[in-house]
Amino acid sequence: MNHWLTLAAGFEGIGLTRSWYAIPLIVVISLVYSASRHESSELIVRRALRLAFTIGAFMFAVMLVLLFLSRNA
């Protein structure tokens, strides 16, 4: 729990508090996209988890790049 609080405080410190709004969107987009591809509920959930992780990792990587580029701004 403390790790999450630390992470949240870190996000707030660098002005990224609003990034938390992306998380429900990522989950919803992953679920609906996977549901439109597959019929089996088990497959939908499994693919949605994978897609959510992929999107999250991609966005996190982009955020790191942007933070690096703006480190002196």
Added chain:
Amino acid sequence: MSDTAPTPTAAAPKANLKNPILAGVLAFLIPGLGHYYQGRLFKAALYFVCILGTFFTGLRIGHGQVVYFQWEDPENRTYAYLCQVWAGLPALPAIAQTKFRSKLAFDSRFLTGDLNGSFTGELNYKTGSGRLEGSIAIPQAAINGEGNNAAKFTGTLTTDEGTTPLEGTVTRCSIESQVAPNRDRGFEGFFQGELPGKSGDPPTPIAGSLKGSVPRPLWDWYEVPLNDAHGNSELDRAHRELGSRFELGVVYTMIAGLLNVLAIFDAVYGPAYGDEEPRPPDPNQPAPGKAT
């Protein structure tokens, strides 16, 4: 690359789509309803919760001001609505609000009829202030300035000393427009009334400025355009009040609408890959176009 590509032949859906066109229309109107009609209950629940949840969360983030339809003024066209409208019935009232509203409904100087409703607010009088709760009856003439009609308040006044019943009249009334994108319709005026006397004492006159609100009916605030009575956009005000929450609300509601496009296609044509995992082509099978 072709080794990992999904085979199109595995895409045959096993779901019973029943009448796909009807299912598509139902899926458009209420996300998940088309799938419910087809008996695909897991998907119905998933689409319903995810899409409507996202849509109404966006509306909530944007304080109900992020979904509306405006097309006549080229500078303030709501292109976002082209995405939001796919959320179906929850987004469609925006069109009706723009097309069927009289301009008077956006004008705070007029009341289109007598107004009776609950009232909450504050009363600031000479010796203090207190919270008012009760009901108010506002005759049309009290706002439109025809004669000396006054609004009548009946309810309670809560101060540090306790709660007492209170009745009185309100003159010099002003009220916000009938239609605006928030639930509370501001009302203020000059109150004159009497506090009941304690243990047989005569009633005490009380007078002061009254300020509060009456609730708007759902139809008067849900997805109404951000315009004043002169057709001027109130977009700047909304941005000032909401800041980045305005954009967040727009994004949430747009994504909800776009996700329902996927759900509609799913209802009409079935899932893109069907029940099967996408499989690599079988090396024992001849490649398409290479007859043996």
